[in-house]
Amino acid sequence: MSEKLKPCPLPWCRGKAELLDHGVKCSKCGLVAPGSPVSLKHAQQMALEKWNHRPLEQEMLEALKRAEEFIENGIEYGYIAMPDAPDPALETPNIIEKAIAKAEGKA
Numbered sequence: 329m330s331e332k333l334k335p336c337p338l339p340w341c342r343g344k345a346e347l348l349d350h351g352v353k354c355s356k357c358g359l360v361a362p363g364s365p366v367s368l369k370h371a372q373q374m375a376l377e378k379w380n381h382r383p384l385e386q387e388m389l390e391a392l393k394r395a396e397e398f399i400e401n402g403i404e405y406g407y408i409a410m411p412d413a414p415d416p417a418l419e420t421p422n423i424i425e426k427a428i429a430k431a432e433g434k435a
């Protein structure tokens with residue numbers, strides 16, 4: 329089983345997850361995603377998929393990527409005019425880029 333475990337899905341926890349015999353458990357808050365009792369390997373795989381499946385997170389990441397592309401294209405093709413420094417809006421593309429990298433586990 330090579331799929332990496334994501335941190336705890338609870339925003340106030342984000343603890344490290346551990347793979348148990350029949351489930352996945354947050355080592356910080358104790359949240360458990362149980363697997364199925366069919367077989368040990370099957371139960372672990374089920375638990376891991378349940379633990380890692382986060383439709384809202386996926387949706388937000390997709391939306392963020394589209395926003396990033398929209399802004400990049402807008403600047404390049406001139407339909408978005410960036411403000412002059414020191415406007416905090418200038419940081420927006422960097423903030424989006426960092427959030428995407430974080431959500432993809434690259435930062």
Ligand SMILES: [Zn+2]
Pocket residue numbers: 336337338341342343354355356357358359
């Ligand atoms: Zn937790």
